[in-house]
Amino acid sequence: MFKRIAIVLLGLGLIVTMTAAVMAADMGNERKGKFLFRKNCRACHQDGQSAPALNPDSKTQAQWERIFEKNKYEDFECSAEWTKLSEDDLKDILAYVHGHAFDSPSPAKCK
Amino acid sequence: MSSSNINRPISRRNFLKWSGAAATAATVGGQPRVLHALTAAEGAAAGEDTAEKVFSICDMCLNKCGLIARVEDGVVAKLDPNPKFLKSRGMLCARGNAGIAQLYDPDRLKYPLLRKGKRGEGKWQRVSWEQALDYAAEKLAAIADQYTRCGVLFSPGSDTQSQFVHRFASVFGSWNVVTHESNCLISRNRAYLDTFGEVPFADVLHSKYIVMAGANRFEALITPDSIDLMTARKNGQKLVVLDPRYTKTAALADEWYPVRPGTDLAFFLALAHVIINEKLYDADYAAEKLSGMEELTAHVQPYTPEWAEKETEIPARHIRRIARELAAAAPASMIYPGRRTSDYVNSTQIRRAMAIVNALLGNWDQPGGLLAARQVGLSSPSLPDAPWYDDNMMERADHGRAHMMFEEEGSFKHMRDAIIEGEPYPVKGWFVYKMNPLQSGANQAKTLQMIEKLDFMMSVDIAMSDTAWMSDLVLPAPSYLERLDPISGLQGSAACACVATRVPAVPALFESRPVLWILKELANRLDLGEYFDFDMEWYRKEQLKDLPDAEKALAEDGVYYNPSKLYGIYEGKIYRTKSKKIELHNVRYKEMGLDPIPVYTPPKPIPSDKFRLVLGRNAMFTHCTTNHNRLLNQFMSENTLWIHPDSADRLGIGDGDPVVVKSPVGRESLKAELKPGIRKDTVYMASGWGALSKGLSGVHNTGACVAALMEDYADALSGNMAMHETFVSVARKGAA
Numbered sequence: 117m118f119k120r121i122a123i124v125l126l127g128l129g130l131i132v133t134m135t136a137a138v139m140a141a142d143m144g145n146e147r148k149g150k151f152l153f154r155k156n157c158r159a160c161h162q163d164g165q166s167a168p169a170l171n172p173d174s175k176t177q178a179q180w181e182r183i184f185e186k187n188k189y190e191d192f193e194c195s196a197e198w199t200k201l202s203e204d205d206l207k208d209i210l211a212y213v214h215g216h217a218f219d220s221p222s223p224a225k226c227k
Numbered sequence: 228m229s230s231s232n233i234n235r236p237i238s239r240r241n242f243l244k245w246s247g248a249a250a251t252a253a254t255v256g257g258q259p260r261v262l263h264a265l266t267a268a269e270g271a272a273a274g275e276d277t278a279e280k281v282f283s284i285c286d287m288c289l290n291k292c293g294l295i296a297r298v299e300d301g302v303v304a305k306l307d308p309n310p311k312f313l314k315s316r317g318m319l320c321a322r323g324n325a326g327i328a329q330l331y332d333p334d335r336l337k338y339p340l341l342r343k344g345k346r347g348e349g350k351w352q353r354v355s356w357e358q359a360l361d362y363a364a365e366k367l368a369a370i371a372d373q374y375t376r377c378g379v380l381f382s383p384g385s386d387t388q389s390q391f392v393h394r395f396a397s398v399f400g401s402w403n404v405v406t407h408e409s410n411c412l413i414s415r416n417r418a419y420l421d422t423f424g425e426v427p428f429a430d431v432l433h434s435k436y437i438v439m440a441g442a443n444r445f446e447a448l449i450t451p452d453s454i455d456l457m458t459a460r461k462n463g464q465k466l467v468v469l470d471p472r473y474t475k476t477a478a479l480a481d482e483w484y485p486v487r488p489g490t491d492l493a494f495f496l497a498l499a500h501v502i503i504n505e506k507l508y509d510a511d512y513a514a515e516k517l518s519g520m521e522e523l524t525a526h527v528q529p530y531t532p533e534w535a536e537k538e539t540e541i542p543a544r545h546i547r548r549i550a551r552e553l554a555a556a557a558p559a560s561m562i563y564p565g566r567r568t569s570d571y572v573n574s575t576q577i578r579r580a581m582a583i584v585n586a587l588l589g590n591w592d593q594p595g596g597l598l599a600a601r602q603v604g605l606s607s608p609s610l611p612d613a614p615w616y617d618d619n620m621m622e623r624a625d626h627g628r629a630h631m632m633f634e635e636e637g638s639f640k641h642m643r644d645a646i647i648e649g650e651p652y653p654v655k656g657w658f659v660y661k662m663n664p665l666q667s668g669a670n671q672a673k674t675l676q677m678i679e680k681l682d683f684m685m686s687v688d689i690a691m692s693d694t695a696w697m698s699d700l701v702l703p704a705p706s707y708l709e710r711l712d713p714i715s716g717l718q719g720s721a722a723c724a725c726v727a728t729r730v731p732a733v734p735a736l737f738e739s740r741p742v743l744w745i746l747k748e749l750a751n752r753l754d755l756g757e758y759f760d761f762d763m764e765w766y767r768k769e770q771l772k773d774l775p776d777a778e779k780a781l782a783e784d785g786v787y788y789n790p791s792k793l794y795g796i797y798e799g800k801i802y803r804t805k806s807k808k809i810e811l812h813n814v815r816y817k818e819m820g821l822d823p824i825p826v827y828t829p830p831k832p833i834p835s836d837k838f839r840l841v842l843g844r845n846a847m848f849t850h851c852t853t854n855h856n857r858l859l860n861q862f863m864s865e866n867t868l869w870i871h872p873d874s875a876d877r878l879g880i881g882d883g884d885p886v887v888v889k890s891p892v893g894r895e896s897l898k899a900e901l902k903p904g905i906r907k908d909t910v911y912m913a914s915g916w917g918a919l920s921k922g923l924s925g926v927h928n929t930g931a932c933v934a935a936l937m938e939d940y941a942d943a944l945s946g947n948m949a950m951h952e953t954f955v956s957v958a959r960k961g962a963a
Contacts, residue, residue, distance in 0.1 A: 147402065151615040162609070173803075219805050221420065221631055221815065227607055 144204065149212025150226070152205050156197060158226060167194070172216035173223040180217055184210045281732040282309060282785025284715060286707035287322040287329065288849040289385055290450045291715055293785055294319050294326075296708060296732035303327055303708055303732050311784045312727070314719030315450040322448075322847060325858035329706050330736070334690050334855060334922055336703035337737035346678060347697050349921050356738065360745070363700055364752035366683040367399070370656040376400030377620035380642065380654050382407075384661035385850075387712040387729060388742045391759075392660045393635075395746045397613040398758040402623045403654060405637035407850065410667045413636055414947040415568040418578030421631075421813050422586060424803025427597035428720045429563055431455040434595040436556035438498075438549065440469035440491050440581070442565035445476040447844035449566060451722045465556075467549055469494065469541070471841060472869065472911055473904025482545075485906050488839050488951060489571055489830025490539040495562065495580035496827055497535035497543075498550045500527040502587045507554035512589045518804070519812025519824070523583065526812075526824045538829065557588040559595025567844070570951040575631075575944035576825040579813075583824070586809045592797045594721075601724035602791035603716035604777075608769035611758050624654050629946030630821060638946025639668050640939050643677045655682040660742050661704065665693035666851035666915055669937035669950050670892050687742050690855065691922025704742055705735040711763045714770045714781075724789045726774065728767075728781045821944065837954040838874070838910040840890065840936060851915030851934075855923040865930035867900035869911040870957060875901050878957060885960035888912075888931065890953050892938050895931035896960060910957060 153172075161170035175183070182188065184206065189198040201209070216224035278297040285292045285306075293312025297305040306326050308319035339359035344350030354362075370378045380403045383392035389406075396404050408416075419426045431437065431444075432455035444453050460466060460479065468480040469491060477483040486494065502508055503524050513520050532543035532550075539546075553560045562581040568574045590596025625632065628641035646654045657678075665674050678684060678697050686695035687702045695701045712729040719725065735741070743763060750759040771777045780787035801807040805814040817823040833839050847859045854860065868886055880886055882901040887894060888910070895917060905911060916930030940949035 145621055147621065148615065151612065154612040158612075163606075176807075177805075219424070219803055219807065222634060223424070223803050225607075 143211035143214060144207030144209070146208070146211040146215045149208035149210065152201070152209050153212055153226060156201065156205075157209075160194065171225040172213040172220075173218045173225060175213070175217060176219045177214050177217040180210060180213045278304065281730060282781070283708065283729045283732060284387075284727045284785075285319065285323045285326060286386065286729075287326050287853060288448070290315065290448065291387075291717055291727060292319055292323055292450055293317075293727060294323060295785065298732050301733060303330055309785050312725075312786050313451070313723040313788070314717055314725060314727075316454045316722070318450075318454060320448055320846065321862070322849065322853060322859060325853070325856050326706070326708065328857045328859070329689065329853070330708045330733070332690060332855075332857065334924055335706075335737065336688060336691060336695070336701060336739070336922075338703060339738070340701040342699045342701075346684075346699070347675075347919060349696070351701070356740070356748075359700060359702060360748045360752060363685055363702075364749050366685075366699075367656060367658075367749070368753060370682060371400070374653045374655050375619050376616055377403055377624065377652065378654055379403065379656035379658060380405060380624075380646070382657065382659045382662045382664065384659075386661050386742075387707075387715055388710070389660060390713065391743045391746050392658070394610070394613075394758075395750065396658075398750065398755050399753070400614070400616045400619050402620070403625075403637070403642065404635070405625075405639050405642045406635070407662055407664075407667065408633070408636040409638045409640065409946055410569055410664065410669075410948050412566050412568050412947075413633055413638075414574035414942045414945045415564060415566065415578045416633070417575045417631060417942075417945040417947075418568075418582050419564060421575075421804070421816070422579060422582035422810055423591055423597070425599055427564060427591070427599065428718055429561060430593075430595050430598050430721045431563075432459050432721055434459060434464060434556075434559055434561055436465045436467075436553055436560035437563050438467045438469070438553065438561070439476065439480070439563040440486070440494070440565070441568065441570065441577075442563055443470065443474045443476045443843055444563070445479055446474060446846045447566070448846055451719050455720065455722075465552065471839075471906045471909045472843060473902070474843065475846075477904070482549075484539075484541045484545070487538065487540045487830075488841060488906070488909055492573070492577045492580050492825055493530065493535040493538035493827050494541060494546065495577075495584050496527055496530035496825065497532045497546050498553070498562075498584050499523065499580070499587060500530045501532060501547050501550035502554050502584070503527055505551070505554075507551065508587045509557075509589050513587075516589070516591075516802075516809050517586055518806035518808035518810050518814075522812040523824055530827065538827070553584075553588060556595075558590040558593040560588055561585055561590050561596055562588075564597065567842075569942075569948045570842075571830070572940050572943055572949045572952060573825075573828060574942040574947050574949060576822065580825045583811050586811055591809060592794060594794055598720060598793070599796045601718055601793060601796070602789060603718065603724045603726060604774050604789045604791070605714060605716040605726055605770045606773050608761070608766050610761065613758065614755075620652055622651075624652060625946070626651075629941065630819060630944045632946045638941065638948075639664055640941045640948050641946050643668070643673055643939075646677045646680050647673065649680070655680070657681055657684040659684070659686040659688075659694055659698070661688055661852075663692040663694045663851050665697065665919065666932065666934050668939070669934060669948050669953075670939035671932060671935040672892055673939060674934075687745060689739075691920045692852065693919045693923075696920035696922060702745060703737060703739040704745075705739040708732045709735040709739070710741050711767075713763070714767050714777075721793060724791050726771070726777055726781070726787045726789070728785060831952070831954075833908050833954055837956055838870075838908060839951065840888075840933070840953045840955045841909055841911050841951050842914060842933060842937075843911060845913055848913065848915050854915035855918075855926040857925075860925045863913070864925065865897070866913040866916040866933075867898050868931070868957065869902045869905045870899055871905050871907040871909075872901045872903055874907045874957075875899060878959065879962065880957070880959045887958050887960050888936060888955050889958075890936040890938060890955045892953075893932075893935035895933075895936055897931035899957075899959075910955065 292315030293309030381396035532546035625641035917932030
C-alpha cells in the first residue's frame, strides 16, 4: 500500500507549484470521492459511532494534503481500512475532502 | 385597498365566492371538486370561538416567520403572528396574512395533469396519481438509459421540502441541480465567503450607521432586518441609501444618493481609500485579523473620492464624510451585505468591495456589525448513502462556465446554455419543484428554447406557474398550511438561533400530495425505494435528537431557542480562508488569475436613445409566485414602467399611457408611470407579470414580463445571472 501511495505522490509532486484548483482536479474525482468517503469513512467517523465525527471541513486543505501525502494513516486505528483502498480511491477521496476543506471555496459537511 | 382588509378573516361570503371562482377556473384542467373540498365550513355556528390554534411557519416568502393558524370547523379562518417568534419580532406581514388566499386559491392545481396539446398550448388531461407517477418514472428511466443519469436536471426550489429533491437527484445519480439562488444571491455569498470565509448575518438592530446599496430592505422584506431597521432608526441609527430609484427605503433614509447604475464599486473603493489614507481603521485589529493590507493600500490610491464622484455622481465631499462617519461609528457600523445581487457581470467583485470596507471597519463578529452563524443544534438524519453509477457523467453540464460556481446551486444561465447547445452532453429531462425560472430567469425566449430541447419536463407546484404551464406533467402540491414539514433551523440575525415547526393546519386539499410522497413513489418505481424508506415523523424526531427540550417547546410555543453564543464566536479561531485571516487581498483569486482586489471597470455607457432596465422587489410579491394571490393582487393588479417625467416628456409619454418597451431579446407592453424618483437614464418594472399561464388569473396577459426583456449576462465568478445589463428603448404605444 505504501508503495502505491508513493507512486501517487510522485505523480502529485510534479504539480506542486500549480494552483490549488488544478491540484484538486488532479487528485481525482471528488464526486466518486464523496461516495467512497461515505462508504469507507463515515460509517465510523460520525456522531454516535466509534470514531470522532469527520467532515471535509474538519481540516484545512493543507492538513488533508499532509494526511494523505505523509501516509499518516499508518498510525491510525483504521489503517487496515486504508490499505483496502486503491490508489484511485485515495485520489478520489482526497479530491473530495480537499475540495470542501475548512479553507476551500466551498467548505462543507458530508451530508 | 386599505391595510385593515389584510387582517380581516376570510368571510363565509368571500370564501364561497372564491369557491365559485374556482369552479369557473375549471377550463384550465376541469376541476369540479373545488366546492366539495371547501364546503367543510358549512357547519360552523356563528359567534362560537371554537378555533383550534396551530403553530406553523410562513411560506409566502423565504423568511419562515412564525404564525398561528386559527382553524374553525376544518377551515383556516385567519393567520396570526406567533408573538413568541423572535426572528420575525412577533409579526406577520401583509404577504404572510395573505397565505390564507394561497390555501384557498381557486387557481390551485387540484390533481395530476398530463399535457395533451403542444407545450404551452394549455390542453391537459386529468390523470390518476398511479398513471402520473408511472409515466414520470418511465420517462426519467428512459432518459437515464439513453443519456445517462445526468441527462435529468433537477430544480428543487427554496422550500422546506426542497432538501428531498436534492436527495432524490443524488440518489437518481444526476449532478445537474440548479436552484433559484443563481437568479438571486450567489454573488453575495461568493464575495463574503472569499473575504470572511462565511456568509454573514447583519446585526441591523445594534448598528449605529448603515450604508445600504443594492438593497431595499423596507420593501424587499427580510426578518428581522426590516423590522430591526425601523427600530434602530428610532434609536438614532443613521441610514445612507444608494439606489437609482427613490424606494421606500430611500424615502425613510437620512441620505439618498441616486447612484449611476453599475458604479457602486467606485463608491466602495473610494470609501476604502479614505479610511486607509486617513488611517481611520484600527491598526492593531488590522495587523491581527486582516490579510493583504499592504496590497489594498497600494491598490486604492487611484480611487480618490474625486475620481469616484465622476463615476457615481455622488459628490466627493459626501463620500469622504460618509467614510469618516462610518469609521467613527465602527465597529457598530456596516455596509449592509444585501441579498439579491443578480445585477452586473462583476457582481461578486462589487460585493467583495463592500465586504472589504466592512473588514476595514472591524465589524466582523461584533455588536452592530456582521455576525457569524450561530449554533442551532439540529441533527442531520442518517439516511442510506446515495449509490454510485459508473456509467455516468463525471461533471455537471454547466461545469467550467464560471470561475467559482457553487456546486450545490449551479447557474441557471449557464445550465440553460449548456442544454441549448447540447454540450458537453445532452440534458433531456427537467424536474421542477416550486420554481418558476420562466419568470425569474432573464431572457424568457431562451428558457423556452431550452424547454424545446427536452424530452420530458415535470413540475410539482401549488398553482399553474409559467414553468408548470410549459411542462408535460404537472403534479399538485399542498400549500404550507396543509403540510407536515422537516423542522427548520433558523438564525434571526442577533435576535435568535431557533428551531421552528410546521404542522398541518388542515388536511391537504383536493388530490395534492407533498413532494416527499411524490419522490418516495418515484423512487419505488425506479428501484431506489431503499433510499427513501423513511417518513416525515421519523425524520423530524431524528432532527431533534440532540435537543431534548425542543419537542416540548415546539408544542407549547411553536419555537425553540438555542441560547448559543452570539458575539465573539471567532475569538481565538482562524478564518475559513486560505490565509486564515480576513482576506482583503484574495490569495486564491490571485492563483486563479483573477483580480485579488476588485478593479473598477466602468459600466457600458447607455446609448442616448435607450434606458438601463433595473429590477427591484416590493413588499407584496415573492419571486413571481404570489402576484396572482387574491389579496395581494388588490394592492397591485399590474406592473407599470417607472420612467422619469423629463424622459417621458421627451418621448411624448404621459402618465398612464400604454408604452412599448424593446430590448435586444424581447418586446413588452405596459402602462407608463411617471416617477420623479427615478434617474432619467433608468427605467424599472416589477417582476412576475405578463404570465404565459392561463392558469394564473389576474396575471396572465396583465402587465409586462420583465424576464422577456432582460438579456442573460452572468457574473463571471459565480455564474449569478446579471440582470441590470440590459438597455431598452421606450415608446408610446402606436408610436413604436
